Amino acid sequence: MMAGTTREDLIELLQDWSYAAARMTQGLDVSASGAVGGSPEAPPDDTGEALGLAANGLTITFGVGPTLFTAADGTDRYGLADRRPALLTALPAFLGDDLEPDHTGGDLCIQACADDPQVAVHAIRNLSRIAFGRARLRWSQLGFGKTSKTTADQATPRNLFGFKDGTANILADDQAALDQHVWVGDGDEPAWLIGGSYLVARKIAMLIETWDRVRLSEQERITGRDKAHGAPLSGGQEQTAPDFSAVGTTGQPAIDARSHVRLAHPGLNKGIRILRRGYNYVDGNTDLGRLDAGLFFLAYQRSPAQFIALQRALSRDLLNEYIRHVGSGLWAIPPGAEEGSYVGAGLFA
Amino acid sequence: MMAGTTREDLIELLQDWSYAAARMTQGLDVSASGAVGGSPEAPPDDTGEALGLAANGLTITFGVGPTLFTAADGTDRYGLADRRPALLTALPAFLGDDLEPDHTGGDLCIQACADDPQVAVHAIRNLSRIAFGRARLRWSQLGFGKTSKTTADQATPRNLFGFKDGTANILADDQAALDQHVWVGDGDEPAWLIGGSYLVARKIAMLIETWDRVRLSEQERITGRDKAHGAPLSGGQEQTAPDFSAVGTTGQPAIDARSHVRLAHPGLNKGIRILRRGYNYVDGNTDLGRLDAGLFFLAYQRSPAQFIALQRALSRDLLNEYIRHVGSGLWAIPPGAEEGSYVGAGLFA
Known part of the structure; x- marks a missing residue:
């Protein structure tokens, strides 16, 4: 504003x-x-x-x-301070954050x-x-492709590391999961946000050229899935549930304890799930001739705490060596406007 | 290299x-x-x-x-200096050029x-x-959409100023026009480039917000066409030939003498035509909150002289107040590889 x-x-x-x-x-x-x-x-x-x-x-x-409700200098510019959802505060700092102010907040x-x-x-x-x-x-950020699968008949798209991304995403027709994990619902506060959600945006730069020099077996170990089909390294097909107790030929866990798929898995995160709706991006290239590219991660959830818990779990992610979080934002998403009204009307009611 | x-x-x-x-x-x-x-x-x-x-x-x-044949310091790194097409030299400076070295040449x-x-x-x-x-x-530059129509059944796309762009473009099935204006052909030098073309790239930043504050009649005067349908201001439909002698209701020419359509028209430029194959781009926004967007102009022609003549004719273009050329390049485009050979083989023959 x-x-x-x-x-x-x-x-x-x-x-x-x-x-x-x-x-x-x-x-x-x-x-x-x-x-x-x-x-x-x-x-x-x-x-x-x-x-x-x-x-x-x-x-x-x-x-x-959050800053719409209470400005950085503490002022309540729009008489909204008492309408702020208690959960709508600036995201905490995460390990490895390298946020650019120009791509953060709003x-x-x-x-x-x-x-x-x-x-x-x-x-x-x-x-x-x-x-x-x-x-x-x-x-602003322009993205392309779909980074996540949101319908059952959609093949899981690939991120710029070449891996299928969003295999376990919440599907748009899975009403029970949406109600449980995405929509602010009965019993949640504040009332004006019921039927809405929280959006977390993270601009995640991917060190493309570095990744491209990593051998296939290591890329797969980091991810926890095979590159061609997206199957967990414990075996099966893309949709097979990962078996974190499976042991590989070398006696090590088939799925590395610090692999992305394991650390992000709901089974190891109290069942936490989020609805991802992000995009790949390419912003040209750097002075070094490297692609300035990555994932514009966008996730909807019932509470920012879901993202925060997952992101903290990912602090040990092997993938972190190849990515940098350079932008960030958190917003409350009011439900759609009612007939004859406008988006966010409940805020002022 | x-x-x-x-x-x-x-x-x-x-x-x-x-x-x-x-x-x-x-x-x-x-x-x-x-x-x-x-x-x-x-x-x-x-x-x-x-x-x-x-x-x-x-x-x-x-x-x-050009620099592949003769480097900036004059050296002939690849033994190609005597294979350089005489027409393949750096483009001249044009009035209003504001080229960024990081988006120029190659x-x-x-x-x-x-x-x-x-x-x-x-x-x-x-x-x-x-x-x-x-x-x-x-x-590098990522673009989207099509800025120019290249098949007869394709509606003419619009540029980011909201106007149909490329109404008079050469169509991909107009073999006679392609042979005359686009492909390096019989009698042209050098022999290795026959069947190829010359590509001019211009990254043209558009001052979007300034344009958006210009009244409709002025936007149309600058362009020389109506915004809704793309018809020349002398009347008719999109494909009607502009009549530069037509007089408007005020006694002034219906199509302004400095309008874009008039200055770029083949009829006033010795019949010069080019094949446009460019894209719109958005590179996020500036520190002032303006869209960093425009046209990534790409044109193929039999000789760079075609672009040079047109661009000089456009030096008086009313549109120039709303655009800036920030990147540029010229390349010779060898013909497609023959079976079992590779692109550019003729260069080394």
């Missing part, structure tokens, strides 16, 4: 965003006034680059960060996903534009 | 690239030795992130820059295009990896 914006400005922004998002997700421009909107003597309401394109599965998700967030990047970019751009004078873009 | 590489290293690199490109464009990994290539005790031949994905229309195009270039960005990124990454110790990535 920009200095000088009021509570009313914030409400109007959320209303304007809700209206525009509802239109864009139907494949319409952001304006109700015509194909490019407005009169010849005014700037077009819609920037136009998605005209003629269908909605392409566009989804738009809004979130509110009072508000928007995730736009579509099958056509032009449609997703159009959404972010027009929502940013609508915010003019009220909020400004702090950071 | 890296210091110390020899003529033989360069030949082997082009051979290795040709082999890998032929496999990847068929949807195969870069290795002939298995699903992820190699033995468990060696790094995989292929980085793996495109395993299980089809070719997705992948095309890979290689080019050789001894070699690769353009990889695919319907799935994961496939295109996989190609660039594996070709970069194959070059290890011989050449290193100087700069």
